[in-house]
Each structure stands twice: as structure tokens, then as C-alpha cells.
Amino acid sequence: MTISQVNLSRRVFLKQAATATGGLAIAFYLPSSLGATDPKAPTPTGTFEPNAWVRILPDGTVKLVVHKHDSGTGTHTALAACVAEELDVNPMTVQVISPEDPFFDTYIHPVWKVFSTGGSTSVSLEYDRLRMAGATARALLITAAARQWKVSPDSCSTIEGRVVHGASQRSLAYAELVGVAAELPAPAQVTLKDPAQFRYIGKLRHKRDAQAKVCGRFKYSIDVELPDMLVAVIQRTPVIGAKVLSVDAAATLQVPGVRQVIAVPGRPDVLGGNVEGVAVLADNYWAAHQGRALLKVQWSESPLAGFDSDELVKAQSAALDDKGAQRVSAMAAGDVGAQWPVAVKLLEADYRMPYKVQNPLEPICITAQVKDNAITYWGGVQVPSSALEAAQKVCRIAKDKVIINEMVSGGSFGAREAKYWLFEVAYLAQQAKVPVKLMNSREDEMRSLFMHPATLHRVKGALDKQGRLTALQLNAVSPASPEQWEPGYFERPDKMDYSTTEAITAWDFAYRPANLDLVWVKHESNVPSGWYRSVSFIPNVFAVESFMDELADGAGQDPLAFRLAHMHERPRHVAVLKSAAERAGWGQPLPEGTALGIATHQGYTSFIAVVARLSKKNGAINVDKLTCVVDCGLAVSPGGVEEQIYGGLMWGLGHALFDRLDIKQGRVVQSNFHDYRVTRMSDMPAVDILIVDGEPGKPGGVGELGSPAVAPAIANALFSLTGVRQRSTPLNLG
Amino acid sequence: MIEFTVNGERRELVETSPSMPLLWVLRDHLKLTGTKFGCGMGLCGACTVHLDGVAVRSCQLPVAAVAGHSITTIEGLSATQEHPLQLAWVAEDVPQCGYCQSGQIMSAAALLNTGAAVTDDSIRNAMSGNLCRCGTYGRINKAIKRAASASKEA
Numbered sequence: 040m041t042i043s044q045v046n047l048s049r050r051v052f053l054k055q056a057a058t059a060t061g062g063l064a065i066a067f068y069l070p071s072s073l074g075a076t077d078p079k080a081p082t083p084t085g086t087f088e089p090n091a092w093v094r095i096l097p098d099g100t101v102k103l104v105v106h107k108h109d110s111g112t113g114t115h116t117a118l119a120a121c122v123a124e125e126l127d128v129n130p131m132t133v134q135v136i137s138p139e140d141p142f143f144d145t146y147i148h149p150v151w152k153v154f155s156t157g158g159s160t161s162v163s164l165e166y167d168r169l170r171m172a173g174a175t176a177r178a179l180l181i182t183a184a185a186r187q188w189k190v191s192p193d194s195c196s197t198i199e200g201r202v203v204h205g206a207s208q209r210s211l212a213y214a215e216l217v218g219v220a221a222e223l224p225a226p227a228q229v230t231l232k233d234p235a236q237f238r239y240i241g242k243l244r245h246k247r248d249a250q251a252k253v254c255g256r257f258k259y260s261i262d263v264e265l266p267d268m269l270v271a272v273i274q275r276t277p278v279i280g281a282k283v284l285s286v287d288a289a290a291t292l293q294v295p296g297v298r299q300v301i302a303v304p305g306r307p308d309v310l311g312g313n314v315e316g317v318a319v320l321a322d323n324y325w326a327a328h329q330g331r332a333l334l335k336v337q338w339s340e341s342p343l344a345g346f347d348s349d350e351l352v353k354a355q356s357a358a359l360d361d362k363g364a365q366r367v368s369a370m371a372a373g374d375v376g377a378q379w380p381v382a383v384k385l386l387e388a389d390y391r392m393p394y395k396v397q398n399p400l401e402p403i404c405i406t407a408q409v410k411d412n413a414i415t416y417w418g419g420v421q422v423p424s425s426a427l428e429a430a431q432k433v434c435r436i437a438k439d440k441v442i443i444n445e446m447v448s449g450g451s452f453g454a455r456e457a458k459y460w461l462f463e464v465a466y467l468a469q470q471a472k473v474p475v476k477l478m479n480s481r482e483d484e485m486r487s488l489f490m491h492p493a494t495l496h497r498v499k500g501a502l503d504k505q506g507r508l509t510a511l512q513l514n515a516v517s518p519a520s521p522e523q524w525e526p527g528y529f530e531r532p533d534k535m536d537y538s539t540t541e542a543i544t545a546w547d548f549a550y551r552p553a554n555l556d557l558v559w560v561k562h563e564s565n566v567p568s569g570w571y572r573s574v575s576f577i578p579n580v581f582a583v584e585s586f587m588d589e590l591a592d593g594a595g596q597d598p599l600a601f602r603l604a605h606m607h608e609r610p611r612h613v614a615v616l617k618s619a620a621e622r623a624g625w626g627q628p629l630p631e632g633t634a635l636g637i638a639t640h641q642g643y644t645s646f647i648a649v650v651a652r653l654s655k656k657n658g659a660i661n662v663d664k665l666t667c668v669v670d671c672g673l674a675v676s677p678g679g680v681e682e683q684i685y686g687g688l689m690w691g692l693g694h695a696l697f698d699r700l701d702i703k704q705g706r707v708v709q710s711n712f713h714d715y716r717v718t719r720m721s722d723m724p725a726v727d728i729l730i731v732d733g734e735p736g737k738p739g740g741v742g743e744l745g746s747p748a749v750a751p752a753i754a755n756a757l758f759s760l761t762g763v764r765q766r767s768t769p770l771n772l773g
Numbered sequence: 774m775i776e777f778t779v780n781g782e783r784r785e786l787v788e789t790s791p792s793m794p795l796l797w798v799l800r801d802h803l804k805l806t807g808t809k810f811g812c813g814m815g816l817c818g819a820c821t822v823h824l825d826g827v828a829v830r831s832c833q834l835p836v837a838a839v840a841g842h843s844i845t846t847i848e849g850l851s852a853t854q855e856h857p858l859q860l861a862w863v864a865e866d867v868p869q870c871g872y873c874q875s876g877q878i879m880s881a882a883a884l885l886n887t888g889a890a891v892t893d894d895s896i897r898n899a900m901s902g903n904l905c906r907c908g909t910y911g912r913i914n915k916a917i918k919r920a921a922s923a924s925k926e927a
Binding site for chain 2: 110111112113244245246248249250252253254255256257258259261262264295323324325328398399400401402447448449450452480481678682685686687688689690711712713717719720721723726
């Protein structure tokens with residue numbers, strides 16, 4: 040039996056900080072306000088607010104505060120479950136709310152030091168302190184009941200929102216205890232549940248909000264409506280970097296319902312100053328949309344007018360040969376250079392991936408009102424720090440006058456980590472002096488310029504006469520991480536840009552040849568880039584896992600056996616790899632015209648292996664099945680993990696077969712789903728997902744885990760099927 | 774003036790432009806916001822409603838074209854909000870972000886309306902015009918089958 044006991048002094052809160060190796064250190068700190076409850080929260084008399092996550096009202100209402108944005112990933116359900124489990128209330132029936140003050144210190148991201156949701160970190164990084172918050176509240180409620188009954192707290196237990204004294208068969212609802220509990224000192228020691236006693240964690244199959252979402256009642260950012268509100272759309276820079284020279288809005292202003300036309304200046308701190316635009320404000324979207332089509336904007340020349348994404352690879356190749364290019368070692372061991380001359384076999388290959396764009400189904404939408412030196416936002420705000428930055432920089436509004444009415448969004452995948460729209464809406468709300476709802480069209484999403492950057496990887500490997508990998512060198516060419524909320528965050532003392540080196544650092548890279556040289560080569564094209572689900576895992580895993588197959592082929596070995604032979608002391612990784620292979624029938628006879636391909640990686644302290652099965656019938660190649668095994672330590676919500684992995688696999692299929700955004704003469708070519716293809720139901724193969732709980736029994740991230748291994752698994756199966764190696768995506772299935 | 778029926782209620786539009794897409798009439802004039810905007814080109818299916826029982830993309834349909842016809846939106850699919858598909862969607866916990874799901878359910882309801890056999894093929898054919906970026910296709914397939922068998926038993 041495992042019971043964690045943690046000592047707490049009065050009103051102290053847990054603070055987690057990531058260590059350099061991605062593990063967690065736990066420290067204590069005193070919050071800025073002694074009570075550590077939200078200072079802006081209205082406090083009804085007698086309300087029990089033991090910490091930043093629990094509110095119990097005298098009328099029996101239990102509110103759990105979840106300080107993370109939910110973009111449909113089930114974060115609210117999983118995080119509420121962590122508090123609810125220890126508090127002993129049902130996470131499916133209590134109220135879950137967003138913080139009254141999103142900028143309360145305690146809600147800051149423990150690693151990034153900003154108010155943000157992302158990086159598949161919400162559950163893994165909040166698991167301990169949210170359980171502690173629930174357990175602390177529960178301990179106080181038990182103490183309150185024990186005093187009333189004049190019994191020992193140890194003789195009391197809790198069940199479903201009640202404290203129970205079994206010996207005397209008495210019980211009290213939490214609501215009856217809040218008055219007393221609120222006056223008690225925080226417990227010196229809190230006992231966390233034995234995981235074997237969990238009722239919700241590890242057992243949840245459903246999310247909280249399905250009912251409202253199937254009836255059209257669930258409200259999204261696009262459904263916000265306020266008195267006197269105007270709807271804005273923005274004609275943004277068509278050629279990246281072009282500036283507005285002049286605007287003729289005469290025809291636009293003739294459109295019934297159009298009220299105002301406002302030029303929105305570009306800002307150097309937003310998308311590198313490459314975007315500005317002209318906004319049309321109208322009574323409704325259709326009027327604004329029609330008005331925008333009639334705008335006559337004269338744009339300046341742009342230095343990027345000659346940019347062509349097809350030509351980018353030449354510049355990236357040149358960067359590889361450029362001794363002056365900025366290089367950062369992600370991982371190194373031994374001396375690869377010494378191995379090249381003595382290798383029995385040398386292999387070298389280039390891998391490429393194109394620009395991609397997120398395309399959440401709900402286009403970006405946000406409403407803001409500037410009034411009385413305060414700004415109020417309504418909508419899905421994934422990065423409150425960016426909303427704050429916009430308020431401060433654009434409107435000169437103080438932090439305590441920034442209010443966010445946070446909503447669940449219709450998907451993000453990185454798109455909502457951009458800040459351009461928050462700056463734009465703050466500006467428009469200030470100028471228009473009425474509430475403004477800024478809406479993107481699909482075309483605006485495609486051309487948001489918050490793209491996943493195109494990349495080039497050059498990989499080289501040496502095999503000895505036993506077919507062992509003796510040296511591996513990888514150069515990953517990409518721009519630096521996208522615009523940051525905190526400039527310089529990724530420019531740490533070791534100069535490592537963690538967001539470009541995912542999967543190729545010491546803690547994520549699976550293979551251990553004696554000589555390793557994994558390098559990130561910085562190459563800026565001056566085209567802005569953005570966050571995108573799974574970030575640099577996508578190109579890095581595609582290159583590494585494709586090349587491992589090429590090496591296995593070069594060594595005349597089975598791709599699975601070759602991988603296993605080069606992993607050391609990675610039991611969880613080995614286990615998912617073997618398990619996925621076995622489920623997919625690896626090594627068993629396959630029907631004629633069928634082939635398997637395998638790929639794997641570690642990320643977000645979770646492990647995944649994917650096997651793709653392809654077949655060729657009547658000349659056409661089809662992806663028939665994806666088999667996937669995941670070890671995420673502990674699946675707080677197994678139903679949620681399964682759907683995140685399914686979604687990730689779907690994204691990975693998109694990377695393999697469809698995703699490609701082109702830029703010609705500085706303009707994004709694609710505009711909507713007819714020319715930017717995304718995965719449809721008819722594209723989905725059969726999917727088999729197995730989720731296992733591995734050591735150390737704590738949750739790893741899963742939101743971005745599913746996609747990166749899919750494209751290399753498919754490319755590897757394609758090689759096995761056709762004998763032809765494809766090294767750039769989208770892959771051509773012929 | 775344009776007259777048509779929405780969810781069983783007769784509606785008259787006086788000042789609305791006849792070229793305004795039905796989607797924006799529903800959302801902005803009639804305040805039926807369950808129908809969603811995703812692409813504006815009939816490519817994603819988020820705006821799917823029924824025109825006389827058949828699934829149509831409301832972002833591509835000028836409101837003048839529905840004069841005299843009957844429109845059903847997600848809000849009117851079931852008076853009790855317990856259409857077999859809605860129950861099945863909850864049972865299978867289909868929605869992730871949920872933004873596409875009104876359209877998904879309306880497309881699935883149109884499939885069930887045809888009385889055609891519910892198979893993997895017929896589901897794929899009926900549903901491949903509806904995009905989901907979260908990745909709920911697997912659960913949608915299960916939910917449609919669940920609803921179809923529930924309807925048969927009822």
C-alpha cells in the first residue's frame with residue numbers, strides 16, 4: 040500500500056518546478072496572499088475556500104477551479120478529477136469553473152512561468168498539487184466534523200461530499216461544515232489516497248460536457264453576443280510583410296450593416312511585424328465579410344515578396360554547409376568523425392517536411408470590450424499572459440483591470456497560442472468604443488502565418504561489420520521557436536532551444552550508439568512560424584525513425600530487432616515497442632501485397648510505438664491499419680487518453696499523406712479545405728490502441744504524443760512494400 | 774418577404790437580403806447558434822442542417838432558396854434533446870471540442886432518415902463531408918451504429 044504523506048505548514052502551497060532532465064522537483068513556497076485564495080473572488084459569507092482550487096458554498100454547491108484552457112482535450116475533466124478524487128466528490132457532477140482571477144500567482148505555469156496551457160503538460164505537471172489541494176480541503180472538513188462530534192479525526196472518513204463517523208453512524212454534508220472548516224488552521228500533514236482506492240482517477244471514461252455539446256447548447260467564442268457589439272473581420276497582409284499604404288473603403292461603407300473601417304497597424308512584437316491589416320466592423324459577420332471583399336487596399340512592397348517555399352530547401356541546405364550558422368548540440372557522445380573512415384557501411388539521407396497549418400474547426404474568435412480603463416475578454420483564451428500583454432501594450436491597462444471570461448474553444452492545436460488576434464481585438468475594442476467580436480474566416484486561418492515551419496534534416500550513420508550502429512549524426516535545420524510570451528525564455532544558458540530539439544535530447548532520444556552528434560541548425564527565413572500540435576517532435580521523429588529503418592536495411596536486420604538492439608536501460612520504451620509489434624503481427628506471415636512499418640518515440644514523459652499496415656490492391660496503396668501502444672505512466676482519464684491518441688494518430692496520418700502549405704512569391708497558396716486537405720473519416724484506417732500504465736504511476740502528457748511516429752511508420756511500411764524510400768512528406772502513395 | 778419553417782415554427786424574414794446564407798440567418802437573425810461556421814464553402818460540414826429532411830450545408834444556401842421549405846437544426850432535432858443519436862453520442866462520449874458535432878449529428882440523422890442499412894460503408898459515405906479536427910471519427914462510427922440499433926429496438 041502506498042500512502043503519500045506530505046507535511047504542510049500553515050497556508051503553504053506546493054510548487055513544482057521542472058528539473059533540467061524534465062523530471063519534477065517539489066518545493067514549498069508561501070503564496071503572496073496568506074489565504075492563498077483568489078483575491079478577486081467574491082466571497083459569500085461562510086464560503087469555504089481552503090485554496091485556489093476548491094470552493095464549497097453553504098448551499099452545498101461544490102466548485103472546483105480549473106486554471107487551464109480546455110480546447111476539447113478533456114483537460115477540465117481530468118484536472119477536476121485530481122481535485123475531486125482527494126476531496127471525495129464526484130468530478131462529473133460538481134461545478135467546474137475557470138479562475139475568477141486568471142493572473143493569481145498560484146495559477147502560473149510551473150515551468151514556463153507564464154499563464155498558459157500547452158505542451159501536453161496540464162495533467163502531468165498539475166497532478167500532485169491538485170490532489171494536494173483536494174486532500175487539504177478534505178482534511179479540514181474532517182477536522183470540523185470530528186470537533187462537532189467530539190471524536191478523533193482518524194475515526195472519520197468521507198464519501199461523496201459527506202464526512203462519516205462509522206462507529207456512531209453519523210454523517211454531515213460538506214456544506215454543513217464549511218463555516219467551521221473555513222476557520223481552521225491548515226493541517227500540518229495531509230494524507231493522499233492510496234491509488235488502489237481511487238474511484239475516479241484511472242477510471243473515467245466520459246467527459247463532463249458531452250450532453251450540452253450534442254444539443255447545440257454549448258457556447259463557444261463564436262456564440263458570444265453583447266449589447267452594441269460589432270463583428271470585425273480583418274483583411275490582413277496578403278504578401279507576408281507588406282504594409283498598408285492606403286485604403287479606399289467607400290464601397291465597403293455602402294454595405295448595409297457595415298459601421299466602421301479601422302486600419303490595424305502591425306507591431307514588431309507580433310509575428311515579427313509581418314502582419315497588419317484593415318478591419319471592417321459591422322452588425323453581423325455576413326455584412327463584415329461582404330464589406331471586406333469590397334475593400335481596396337494598396338499594399339507596400341515586401342522583402343518577402345520573392346519568398347517561395349519550394350526554394351527554401353536550397354537555403355536550408357546551404358545553412359548545413361555554412362560554418363557560420365548557429366548550431367546547438369542537442370546530444371553528443373564520443374566522436375562521430377572518427378567513425379566515418381572506419382565504418383563498414385556509411386549511410387546518409389535528407390528528410391523534408393513542408394509548412395503546415397493547424398486549422399482548428401472553430402476559427403479564431405474573441406470578443407473584447409474596453410471601458411473605464413479596464414478590458415474584458417470573452418472567449419477561449421489559451422494563453423492569458425498574451426491577453427494581459429495585449430491589454431498592457433495596446434491599451435495601457437493595468438493587470439488588475441484585465442478580466443477574462445474564459446470559454447472552452449473549438450480546438451487549438453497551437454493556433455490559439457498565437458497572440459496576434461488578442462492584440463488586434465484589444466486595439467479594435469479600444470478604437471471602436473463598443474464590444475468587438477473579432478472573427479477569422481477559414482481563409483484567415485490558412486493564412487494566419489502562425490505556421491509549423493518547413494524543415495530539412497540531414498542524417499548520417501556508420502555501421503560496423505556486425506551491423507551495429509557505431510555513429511549517428513543528425514542536423515535538424517529549422518527556424519528558432521516561435522514568438523514567445525517571455526522573450527529569451529528558450530535562450531537559456533546552454534543555448535538549447537527546447538522547442539526545436541524535441542525527441543533528440545538526452546532524455547527523449549531512444550538510441551545509444553557509442554558516438555552521437557545530434558544538432559539543431561538555426562535557419563531563419565524571416566517567414567513567421569507558430570506552435571503546432573507536437574511541434575518539433577514531428578520532423579525530428581520522422582527523420583530519426585525513417586533513418587533507423589534505413590540503417591536496419593543497410594545492416595540486413597529486422598527493423599524492430601535493430602531498434603531494440605540499440606536501446607539501453609529503457610524498459611518502458613522496449614515494452615511499448617514489443618507490445619505494438621506483437622499486436623500488429625510483426626514477424627508473422629503477411630498476405631501478398633501487405634507490409635508493416637514501425638516507429639517509436641518518447642515525449643512528455645510518455646512512450647509510444649506505432650505499427651502501420653499498408654496494402655497494395657489493383658495498383659493503389661492504402662493505409663489499412665494503425666496499431667499503437669502507449670505508456671503514459673498513469674491515465675487519469677483512460678477514455679480521454681484513448682481519444683487524444685486517436686486524434687494524434689489522425690494528425691499523424693495527415694502529416695504522412697496530406698498536410699502541406701505552400702508559399703509562392705510571399706503569399707500563402709492554399710485558402711480553404713479544397714486545396715489544403717485534412718483527414719476525413721473516409722481516410723481513416725482501422726485503429727487499435729492499447730494504453731498501459733507504467734512506472735512511476737504518474738501521468739505523462741498525451742495530447743501531442745499520438746502523431747509523430749505515424750508518418751515514419753507509414754514511410755517505413757511503404758519502403759517494405761515497394762522497395763522505394765520516400766524521405767519527404769506528404770508521401771506519395773501512387 | 775421570405776417565409777419558411779424552422780424546427781416546426783413558421784418564420785418570416787422581412788429585411789434580410791435574399792442572398793444571405795441560411796447559416797447566418799439561423800445564427801444571427803434567429804439566434805439558433807447550435808449550427809456552426811467552419812469554412813464558408815460547404816467543405817467542412819459544421820453548418821449542416823436538414824432541408825425537408827435532407828442534409829444540406831447552410832453556409833452555401835442563400836436563404837431565398839429555402840422559402841416555403843422546412844429547416845431542422847440541431848436545436849430542433851428532438852424536442853427532448855434525446856434523439857437516439859444524441860443519446861448514443863453521449864454514451865460513446867463522442868465530442869472532444871464538440872464544435873463539429875452539431876453538423877456531424879445532423880448528417881448522421883439524415884443517414885438514419887433514409888432508412889438505408891447502417892454499415893461502415895454507408896457511414897463513411899454519409900459522414901465524410903463532415904470534418905473533425907480532434908479525431909472523433911472512430912467514436913462517431915460506433916455512436917451511429919448504437920443509435921441505429923436503438924432505433925430498431927424502439
